[in-house]
Amino acid sequence: MNKTTISLKRLIPGLIIGPASWLGPYIVMNSLFLPALIQHFNAPHKIELVALFSTCGMIVAALSNMIAGALSDKTKSRFGKRAPWLLGGAFVFMLAMIAASFSPNIPVLLTAWMIGQAALNFIVSPMVAWIDFAPKDGRATASSAYGGLGMALGNNGFNVIGAMFLSQYRLGFIIFGIITFIGVTIAAIIVHEPSNLDEELTEKAPKPKLTLKDAASIFPRWSIGRDYYMALIAKLFQGVGNFAITGYILYIMTDFLHRGSQTQSSIQLINLILLIFGIFMGFVAGPVSDKFKILKLPVGFSTLFLAFGALMLFFFRDTFGIVTYAFAAGIGMGMWNSLDNLLNLEVIPDQNRVAFFLGVYNLGNTITQAIAPVLAAAVISLFGYSGIFIVSFIFSLIGGVLILGIKSVKR
Structure with a gap:
């Protein structure tokens, strides 16, 4: 075809x-x-x-x-x-x-x-x-x-x-x-x-034979879809790590960082920095990836920025920590958002069902926004607000390790 x-x-x-x-x-x-x-x-x-x-x-x-x-x-x-x-x-x-x-x-x-x-x-x-x-x-x-x-x-x-x-x-x-x-x-x-x-009229290539097990399921078994599942699970971990903080950013500002009257301006500053770096990476990440033929590495290592940003808010509970978090998260999320859909496209197990598998992958955005607040609420009740940043740090790193474990995309 x-x-x-x-x-x-x-x-x-x-x-x-x-x-x-x-x-x-x-x-x-x-x-x-x-x-x-x-x-x-x-x-x-x-x-x-x-x-x-x-x-x-x-x-x-x-x-x-x-x-x-x-x-x-x-x-x-x-x-x-x-x-x-x-x-x-x-x-x-x-x-x-x-x-x-x-x-x-x-x-x-x-x-x-x-x-x-x-x-x-x-x-x-x-x-x-x-x-x-x-x-x-x-x-x-x-x-x-x-x-x-x-x-x-x-x-x-x-x-x-x-x-x-x-x-x-x-x-x-x-x-x-x-x-x-x-x-x-x-x-x-x-x-x-x-x-x-x-x-x-152009689809004359013979279709691959499917086993009964494959035909009975809309998702391929692990041996066929391994890299796709790795990318999907990585997105869930990375997403929960990110939304655990952003979903509670208002309460983090008021109850953890005690920003008081500066709460609104602090949140606006974070959103502005995230927007600027998101747009910047949108212009830069794709062309650089195309030129140097790298994809897995920038997506995988983007989670390091998210993990670093979480630690900055944990250790520096002031304007410096807020700004550093925003810069790190802006770079990390900007790089991830720019390239993760393409990485998923490269590991789709059935190229005749592109929209289906990309759609399932993009459910990671919806599911993580539902899971992260629940997980964060449980962590807050057990360890206080400081526990959110440790969860974000760990989940972000797990997401990066899973991406780097993809085999079919070399770099």
Whole structure:
């Protein structure tokens, strides 16, 4: 089968605008508008309700992500195999967020939010597979555009705008839902995925024989998918190590570092540094990886920066520690986000199911954000806030060791 290739001139802008358009609005709505509306409906039980929404969202995301990836891999249309699903997902997500804005009670809000979660993953899973369209010598650059630039803008760039709508959170749902649809549509137009209707005509290569054990499962056994599973487990450890700190950053500032009136400015400083280094690594990491043909080493060693940053906050409980943590985490996360999707693409056990396996891999973002706060809460209750940084240090290093243990990617 002749592999579809799209030039970096079209692919890179799409891989920046696309993820920023779904991730940014989602983070703003999830962290600001949803909690505000839940508090409006039921303030006494808001903590439990936020946990309920998070748990249900994780389950829906896991299922819809795999389904979206599998459907996308099998799709043939004049608009390609990815664009129809991510555009449909963006449209349904917009409608779901508009419905959420008009919700009269918790059950209706939960229903709208779950529909939105499912639709969101019909954007995410096909879109990350766009990286596979990059030319062979530009795949790291494409991965860097998606994870380094697009996700950095989404993670840190939308919160400033979102805060302006905090007092008008119902309107915020509508506006940011529309932003997602418009942004994803623009990205799809720029990438302009070609038709794959003739794909069947070129698929004449004999398919490998599968055992009954392989056919009975959507996941290959360990001997076939070892490196993929290593990368997936590494992402979980690295993600928990990172989110154990970022998920409790407010309480770390108030209860551990005792920043008092400087709490808000300290958090803003950290976010600014993370944004700057995320964008910087987005510009640098991919091209450097393409030029020197290195991939596993920068992804693996990026976790050292996260581990170092955790120790800095543990030992230096002042502005120096905060700034040093932000610099180290910014470099580490920027490097990881820029290249980890490409590394995963290189170790996928079945190249005919790219979107499916990339979708499962990207579930690491959702699952770790659900696991990390629970683990961190348990550690805090046993050892106090200082225990979070030791957990982050250990988990980050384990993630790096697992990445370096991948065999099929040499360096």
